[in-house]
Amino acid sequence: MKILEWIDYRLPIVTLFRKELKEYPTPKNLNYLWNFGSLAGISLVIMMLSGIFLAMHYVPHVDYAFDSVERIMREVNFGWLIRYVHMNGASMFFIVVYLHMLRGLYYGSYKKPRELLWILGVVILLLMMATAFMGYVLPWGQMSFWGATVITNLFSAFPGGESVVQWLWGGFSVGNPTLNRFFALHYLFPFLIVGVVMLHMTSLHRFGSNNPTGVEAKANDKIPFHPYYTIKDLFGLGVYLCIYAFIVFFMPNFFGEPDNYIQANPLVTPPHIVPEWYFLPFYAILRSIPSKLGGVLAMFGAVFTLMILPWLDRHPVRSGRYRPIFSKLFWVMVLNMGVLGWIGAKPPEGMYLWIGRAATAYYFVHFWVFYPLLDKFEKARESHQKESVCGLEKLLRLAVLCIFGCATAFLMRLKRKK
Numbered sequence: 001m002k003i004l005e006w007i008d009y010r011l012p013i014v015t016l017f018r019k020e021l022k023e024y025p026t027p028k029n030l031n032y033l034w035n036f037g038s039l040a041g042i043s044l045v046i047m048m049l050s051g052i053f054l055a056m057h058y059v060p061h062v063d064y065a066f067d068s069v070e071r072i073m074r075e076v077n078f079g080w081l082i083r084y085v086h087m088n089g090a091s092m093f094f095i096v097v098y099l100h101m102l103r104g105l106y107y108g109s110y111k112k113p114r115e116l117l118w119i120l121g122v123v124i125l126l127l128m129m130a131t132a133f134m135g136y137v138l139p140w141g142q143m144s145f146w147g148a149t150v151i152t153n154l155f156s157a158f159p160g161g162e163s164v165v166q167w168l169w170g171g172f173s174v175g176n177p178t179l180n181r182f183f184a185l186h187y188l189f190p191f192l193i194v195g196v197v198m199l200h201m202t203s204l205h206r207f208g209s210n211n212p213t214g215v216e217a218k219a220n221d222k223i224p225f226h227p228y229y230t231i232k233d234l235f236g237l238g239v240y241l242c243i244y245a246f247i248v249f250f251m252p253n254f255f256g257e258p259d260n261y262i263q264a265n266p267l268v269t270p271p272h273i274v275p276e277w278y279f280l281p282f283y284a285i286l287r288s289i290p291s292k293l294g295g296v297l298a299m300f301g302a303v304f305t306l307m308i309l310p311w312l313d314r315h316p317v318r319s320g321r322y323r324p325i326f327s328k329l330f331w332v333m334v335l336n337m338g339v340l341g342w343i344g345a346k347p348p349e350g351m352y353l354w355i356g357r358a359a360t361a362y363y364f365v366h367f368w369v370f371y372p373l374l375d376k377f378e379k380a381r382e383s384h385q386k387e388s389v390c391g392l393e394k395l396l397r398l399a400v401l402c403i404f405g406c407a408t409a410f411l412m413r414l415k416r417k418k
């Protein structure tokens with residue numbers, strides 16, 4: 001088209017899109033786990049669009065916030081749909097990003113030369129957590145208020161932290177100034193995430209995607225992104241949207257907390273203050289250390305550990321496929337994260353406290369002790385054969401599946417009871 005040529009000559013965006021999205025050489029052996037990056041991008045767009053429409057009707061004031069959300073649900077045209085898409089979209093986004101990270105962990109995508117790509121990913125995760133936390137405060141329900149109170153109070157663990165907490169609140173408790181600034185920042189942060197995602201993509205396109213073998217693909221092992229991966233991504237998107245729609249239309253409150261349908265009341269503390277499910281493993285780490293400062297340091301330490309992963313795991317072989325011990329420990333780690341998530345939802349007492357402590361200890365031992373040791377002692381496999389999956393690995397996979405199955409069944413029963 002003449003007009004596009006005219007623009008492209010002066011501002012080469014068409015060339016950029018053609019090079020980076022159409023012709024972009026991609027390894028030909030990527031499996032479906034490589035779909036989660038594009039799904040994360042689409043989730044981000046869905047969240048931003050639904051959020052902008054919600055913001056047109058939401059009132060960020062402690063006297064009106066709760067009612068304005070009810071009004072969106074009952075009176076705004078399709079307000080219920082926009083809200084359920086946004087509410088459940090947060091959970092879908094975290095599921096997709098956690099799977100995206102697990103893929104990277106298993107296939108060693110964080111290793112040289114993709115260290116910065118990985119670090120930018122962890123920065124995105126932190127920004128997502130901050131955005132989700134502030135978003136949860138906006139409906140001004142009981143869990144919004146008390147969750148915000150507990151989490152902002154964590155800063156008081158540091159010396160001089162009391163004044164930081166008051167500065168965050170804009171007063172002497174969580175109140176109207178807090179709600180206002182959380183709304184402003186909740187609107188702003190997704191745009192920051194878009195910026196970091198652009199850096200993430202620039203860094204990805206510098207060396208191209210890793211692949212299941214972990215061996216850098218040569219030029220003739222690559223195919224153009226379009227149409228091969230656009231069609232594969234579209235298929236993944238179809239499956240994703242079916243699951244998303246099922247949750248929105250048939251079980252929209254599955255991930256929610258019933259207590260958040262009660263308006264915030266600073267005089268009544270709910271019996272159990274639980275964060276959203278995607279924070280639970282980190283919440284469990286926080287609570288498993290007896291001192292407040294220790295807990296906060298352990299929680300931030302858990303995220304910091306992810307950041308420096310490329311330097312903790314220096315084994316020359318990239319993919320878990322060819323690393324017999326690493327691949328088994330990977331499943332132990334997944335299981336351990338499931339246990340931490342379960343403990344995060346339980347009161348910090350008795351047996352739960354001890355299981356939480358053991359799982360927290362394992363988290364750090366896994367990355368700080370096992371990874372450096374594997375570098376010295378693990379011998380890589382020469383080939384990837386199906387029969388190399390040993391009994392222990394099968395058992396561990398089965399255990400992970402059983403735990404997730406039981407946890408889902410348990411959660412569903414709990415919801416039905418409520």
Ligand code: HEM
Pocket residue numbers: 033034035036037038040041042044097100101104107109110114117118120121122124125193197200204208209210211
């Ligand atoms: C908004 C969130 C995110 C978006 C939109 C996003 C987007 C993408 C896309 C489109 C790709 C290429 C396709 C693929 O490999 O799946 C990719 C690759 C990658 N991402 Fe992300 N990402 C996000 C979050 C993260 C996080 C939280 C991490 C890790 C902490 C991460 C680490 C990686 C790595 C290591 C790769 C390279 C994978 C490989 O080539 O094997 N990303 N990302």
